[in-house]
Amino acid sequence: MQEHRARKRFGQNFLSSPGVIANIVSAINPQPGDCMVEIGPGLAAMTAPLQAALGHMHVVEIDRDLIARLKQNYAPEQLTIHEGDALEFDFGSLAEKNLRIVGNLPYNISTPILFHLSKFAAQVKDMHFMLQKEVVDRMVAEPGGDYGRLSVMLQYRYAMDRLFIVPPGAFVPAPKVDSAIVRMIPRPASALTAKDEALFGDVVTAAFSQRRKMLRNTLKGIVTEAQLEALGIAPTARAETLPVSDYIRIANSLV
Ligand code: SAM
DSSP, X not given: OOOOOOOGGGTOOEEOOHHHHHHHHHHHOOOTTOEEEEEOOTTOTTHHHHHHHHSOEEEEEOOHHHHHHXXXXXXXXXXXXXXXXXXXXXXXXXXXXXEEEEEEOOGGGHHHHHHHHXXXXXXXXXXXXXXXXXXXXXXXXXXXXXXXXXXXXXXXXXEEEEEEEEOGGGEESOOSSOEEEEEEEEOOGGGOOOSSHHHHHHHHHHHTTTTTSBHHHHTTTTSOHHHHHHTTOOTTOBGGGSOHHHHHHHHHHTO
């Protein structure tokens, strides 16, 4: 079969290190009977060992050439291929619960895909993703340096761990930056205490709209200084200093 030329517009960096692939698969720990979907199987570097362990799995791939290869190499009872954009895909249609989602994610859509997947968290058991290390560091950051909207919104919904770092040399073509594997486990519904999640999201987005500004400025029109003080939150504080629980308290005080 002809060699596949990596397409930049689809964020294609293919895993080529057998050791790294084995480490990722062992972190995922696929078990027969798991309902698993891989986003962007590409040339099947991860798909092959995962499918072998599972017997059957789902993939969502956008690149038609790669889809054609997958169809040649796998029978439908081994691999269900969903052709199209993962950003539009209804992951909730695959399983009512305990869905496992994995992927070496295309870096150009990593944040939108994480927000898209949040919609299906109640049906998900766990997710394992390769992302730029810098993005993973922001996802798991505590208040301070790398902490931002992504950290607050994802930490609200998931328990997350950075498992290990993957250097550029593990891919063809090699990306310019380090990558990292993150494990994301949805928190139980009882832990999701924002009464109005859309409002919670609005508060977080407004607070981080200008990181250097004080909350009394960024949250003007949403919450008053007196309301912040009543919650024990300094109106002069900056967004990056507030733990997730404070954002929940602000949002809940407005409902
Ligand atoms: N899993 C393979 C590996 O580890 O070698 C490929 C990883 S590569 C970083 C990203 C993959 O996602 C490519 O196969 C690419 O075609 C696919 N992709 C890019 N954008 C996509 C989208 N919006 N929806 C589904 N797949 C996409």
